[in-house]
Amino acid sequence: MEPWRKTPFVFLVSFLPPALWLGVFFVAPLSLLWLFSFGDKSGITDIELKWTLTNYARALDPLYLGVVLKSLWIAGATTAICIMIGLPVALVISFAPGRVQPWLLLLIILPFWTNLLIRTYALIAVLRGNGHVNSVLEWLWHIGDGILGMVGLGDYGLLGAGFTPLALLYNDGAVVTGLVYVHLPFMVLPLYAAFDRLDRSLIEASLDLGAGHVRTFFSIIAPLALPGIVSGVIITFIPALGAYLTPDLLGGADSQMIANIIERQFKAANDWPFGSALSFLLMYATFFGLAMRGIFIRRGGEGGRG
Amino acid sequence: MGRSREISGLLGALSRRQFMQGAAAAVGVSITAMPEFAVAAGEKLVNFYNWDTYIGETTLADFTKATGIEVKMDLFADNDELFAKLRSGNPGYDVIVPSSNWVSRMSLAGMLEPLDHSLIPNIKHIVPRFMRNAGFDPGRKYSLPYMWGTIGIGYRKSKFSEPPASWKWVYDSGKYSGRLALMSEGDVLLGMALKYLGYSLNTLDDKQLAEAEALIIKQKPHIKAFAEDNGQDLLASGEVDLVMEWNGDIAQLMAEDGDIGYVVPEEGGLLWEDTLAIPKGAPHLANAHAFINFIHDPDVNAGIATTVQFATPNQAALAKMDKAYTENTAIFAPESILEKSEILNYLGEEAIAKRQEACTRIFAA
Numbered sequence: 001m002e003p004w005r006k007t008p009f010v011f012l013v014s015f016l017p018p019a020l021w022l023g024v025f026f027v028a029p030l031s032l033l034w035l036f037s038f039g040d041k042s043g044i045t046d047i048e049l050k051w052t053l054t055n056y057a058r059a060l061d062p063l064y065l066g067v068v069l070k071s072l073w074i075a076g077a078t079t080a081i082c083i084m085i086g087l088p089v090a091l092v093i094s095f096a097p098g099r100v101q102p103w104l105l106l107l108i109i110l111p112f113w114t115n116l117l118i119r120t121y122a123l124i125a126v127l128r129g130n131g132h133v134n135s136v137l138e139w140l141w142h143i144g145d146g147i148l149g150m151v152g153l154g155d156y157g158l159l160g161a162g163f164t165p166l167a168l169l170y171n172d173g174a175v176v177t178g179l180v181y182v183h184l185p186f187m188v189l190p191l192y193a194a195f196d197r198l199d200r201s202l203i204e205a206s207l208d209l210g211a212g213h214v215r216t217f218f219s220i221i222a223p224l225a226l227p228g229i230v231s232g233v234i235i236t237f238i239p240a241l242g243a244y245l246t247p248d249l250l251g252g253a254d255s256q257m258i259a260n261i262i263e264r265q266f267k268a269a270n271d272w273p274f275g276s277a278l279s280f281l282l283m284y285a286t287f288f289g290l291a292m293r294g295i296f297i298r299r300g301g302e303g304g305r306g
Numbered sequence: 307m308g309r310s311r312e313i314s315g316l317l318g319a320l321s322r323r324q325f326m327q328g329a330a331a332a333v334g335v336s337i338t339a340m341p342e343f344a345v346a347a348g349e350k351l352v353n354f355y356n357w358d359t360y361i362g363e364t365t366l367a368d369f370t371k372a373t374g375i376e377v378k379m380d381l382f383a384d385n386d387e388l389f390a391k392l393r394s395g396n397p398g399y400d401v402i403v404p405s406s407n408w409v410s411r412m413s414l415a416g417m418l419e420p421l422d423h424s425l426i427p428n429i430k431h432i433v434p435r436f437m438r439n440a441g442f443d444p445g446r447k448y449s450l451p452y453m454w455g456t457i458g459i460g461y462r463k464s465k466f467s468e469p470p471a472s473w474k475w476v477y478d479s480g481k482y483s484g485r486l487a488l489m490s491e492g493d494v495l496l497g498m499a500l501k502y503l504g505y506s507l508n509t510l511d512d513k514q515l516a517e518a519e520a521l522i523i524k525q526k527p528h529i530k531a532f533a534e535d536n537g538q539d540l541l542a543s544g545e546v547d548l549v550m551e552w553n554g555d556i557a558q559l560m561a562e563d564g565d566i567g568y569v570v571p572e573e574g575g576l577l578w579e580d581t582l583a584i585p586k587g588a589p590h591l592a593n594a595h596a597f598i599n600f601i602h603d604p605d606v607n608a609g610i611a612t613t614v615q616f617a618t619p620n621q622a623a624l625a626k627m628d629k630a631y632t633e634n635t636a637i638f639a640p641e642s643i644l645e646k647s648e649i650l651n652y653l654g655e656e657a658i659a660k661r662q663e664a665c666t667r668i669f670a671a
Contacts (some may be wrong), residue, residue, distance in 0.1 A: 041655065043415070043655075044411060044414060044415035044655060045393050045394070045415050045417075063663075063666060063667060063670060064666075066670055067666075067670050070670075128543055128545055129543070129544060129545050130543060130544050167484075169545070170530050170531040170545070248534055249534070249536075251531070252530065252531050253526050253529040253530070253531060253532055253669070254526065254669060254670065254671065256666070256669035256670055260669075261666055264492075264662055264665070264666065265662075266390075267384075267386035267387075267390070268386060268491070268492055268658075268662055268665075269658065269659055269662035269663075270389070270655065270658065271659055271662075
């Protein structure tokens with residue numbers, strides 16, 4: 001490849017469209033919001049740029065910090081569950097025969113082809129009181145009750161007087177379930193990419209030299225796949241932290257997350273400066289996470305070489 | 307406000323407006339595309355910005371037939387979206403349908419064009435009460451009523467020996483613990499609590515607001531969800547047995563499910579009113595007036611009321627409606643309860659901010 005100095009024209013032509021795109025659709029609107037975040041609402045539709053920090057100060061109120069903590073907790077739980085499910089799934093896919101791999105990957109990606117809203121509503125139909133999960137449980141309950149009756153234990157009500165549907169919807173558990181369901185592919189794909197790049201001979205060597213499968217996983221596979229794991233964690237955690245639709249539709253009376261509060265500022269409260277400040281705090285937190293990732297990966301790389 | 311018809315599909319009951327809201331939320335932007343406007347004087351066109359499923363089946367075509375003026379209709383999902391769209395200038399709409407308190411907000415922000423009543427002779431058909439008692443728009447300078455209704459409690463009849471005719475059952479009782487849902491919309495959530503406590507829903511008294519907030523927080527363990535305009539779905543699917551909702555949403559459900567009832571509690575509630583208004587900078591002023599006048603033609607108006615199943619403020623149209631409409635308690639609440647109900651006024655930016663922060667505290671508690 002030629003260095004760009006030798007072919008400035010080619011460089012310019014290929015650089016301009018994405019730069020324009022980035023400028024018009026990312027930098028310009030974000031800069032506007034950034035300015036808003038230092039502004040003050042001076043009328044129903046007017047925002048006066050005062051370079052004030054009151055919006056940020058307000059965002060540090062315990063009320064909002066509490067919601068941020070709750071969002072961190074929910075995003076953290078989502079990420080942890082995604083790792084627990086994603087690791088074995090990605091391992092299985094990367095060790096599957098080459099012919100099957102694309103099909104397995106397709107199964108992971110397939111839900112992506114459906115709109116998030118549709119998937120979330122489908123989840124409501126699955127989880128609700130008379131939804132599919134509870135229907136199956138109820139069916140099992142009746143079978144169990146019937147068997148108990150046949151062996152003469154029917155009068156003791158061992159399974160309770162009647163079937164009580166599980167409360168699977170409208171609580172924090174439902175929000176985490178929904179977020180895991182939506183974000184699992186984000187975890188599986190980078191993990192798969194990392195496992196796929198692994199030098200298989202190292203694993204064979206480890207097994208040959210007497211390490212068990214568990215030890216091989218933690219001493220060989222996990223450290224080598226660390227960049228993939230960190231990427232998976234980051235791209236699962238960040239969108240989960242800003243989740244808005246899922247807590248709205250699946251959450252209960254106290255499942256409010258920070259993005260729901262931001263939405264309220266831009267719509268019902270009509271307080272764009274405060275909404276902007278909240279958004280930017282979330283974004284700074286994201287940058288912090290990405291910086292940590294950079295440090296983490298560099299350290300991991302040095303460790304590997306050392 | 308969910309005034310939409312249900313679309314049935316594999317996902318069960320899901321109203322179209324709600325779907326649009328959700329879809330808009332999902333992509334984070336408005337999904338109503340900006341219509342193409344060509345501003346030309348004398349152009350035979352009127353750009354109508356309306357809620358979904360909120361006009362008669364043939365109204366627009368009939369208007370074109372009668373006047374030769376073409377109607378382009380564009381849809382919004384809620385008042386917030388309407389306001390946000392017009393906030394930084396009118397993109398070309400001629401007639402909009404804001405709710406009462408938003409008429410004040412928009413007129414104060416200089417976003418509305420005064421109406422020329424002489425161009426709307428059909429005003430004479432409107433029930434005088436609507437012309438007189440519009441605190442949000444004194445003298446009806448900027449808006450005329452389009453449809454109105456109430457907020458009340460939708461409930462599953464078979465679970466109740468008598469209708470739950472008090473806000474107590476949703477705000478101050480553990481009797482239906484885990485079987486009830488409130489609305490997440492701040493003005494309504496706090497407003498109905500204020501009514502239950504015997505205050506005005508338009509109160510500016512911080513102590514009364516704090517009392518309402520404490521009441522809701524105390525009730526929280528019994529509340530299944532704060533529904534985002536999908537309370538009727540929770541009721542329909544059996545997740546809850548009683549739910550606070552807009553009358554129209556429950557009325558549509560009642561038409562499909564005989565076990566559903568609707569009652570406006572004895573303490574009174576919120577009277578909502580959607581209006582017809584002309585935004586500042588409307589390119590076709592004369593056509594806009596002609597369109598508003600056409601909507602209040604008795605026959606046209608009766609046609610709209612038949613389709614949308616909301617209460618019309620047009621008495622000449624009302625006289626043409628059948629009993630199934632005029633005697634439907636989900637459309638018309640008893641006069642004694644309407645007396646105790648209030649229209650939500652625009653309370654000022656500071657009061658709105660206070661109420662929204664109270665909501666944040668309630669949801670976080």
